[in-house]
Amino acid sequence: MKINFNTKNLIILEYPTMAGGKFISLCLAISEKILHQHKMLANKKIQKKWTQLESFKVSKKVLEKKIFLQKHFELGCTELAGFSFNVPVESQESQANNFWKELTNQNEYKFFMVDHHGKKWSHYPNSQHIIFKNYDKILKLRNSFYDNLYKFSTHDKNHIEFDLETIFNDINFHKEISKTCNFLNIKQINPIYIEEMRKLFLKTINIGFE
DSSP: OOOOTTOSOEEEEEOOTTSSHHHHHHHHTTSTTBOOSSHHHHHHHHHHTOOHHHHHHHHHHHHHHHHHHTSOOOOOHHHHHSOOTTSOHHHHHHHSOHHHHHHHTOSSOBEEEEESSSSSOTTSTTOEEEEEEOOHHHHHHTTOOOOOOSOOOOOGGGEEEEEGGGGGSHHHHHHHHHHHHHHHTOOOOOHHHHHHHHHHHHHHTTTTOO
8 A cells, every 4th residue: 555645634733842832732632533642542443433531531641641751742643643843745655564555545534744843744635734824922931942943834725723822711712612613623622631732841841942
């Protein structure tokens, strides 16, 4: 099986390193139809048909592991696909694992990859893009900054902007998640789970970035 570069189920997260995009992926992966960025977890979700509650427990454990380890911990592109955004297009076919190839050829589940520089996934023309904005406060809390060296792109009707500063306000954050669910055409995620994730993220936001 080969990679289906025309898949409509790939979601690209566009944001600077350390700006919090992986947290949003954990929130959205609570959906029954979106996979976590980890081959084993994603495969288990497909096989067991996880509910929102079961998916929420996994997303929550990722944040809780940061507390246990007292260092930054996250899921990632390589853990899911066998490669990341900085692998040249011509090398992706050989580096991709079989699970990634299967994902691009199925139509039931959506899945994430990350772009820290912009315009890295144009060879997946039907992908949907979440472009993050207003991340300066998060970067400051993590002793980092974004120098605007790279400009994140827009993709006509295939993109939506996500305001990361809403993380600091429960009502606004819930609205932003809801808007994104509508864009992705998935069922709304239980707001109780979203609020618990938001509070836990704020507790762990500095871990690993002191």
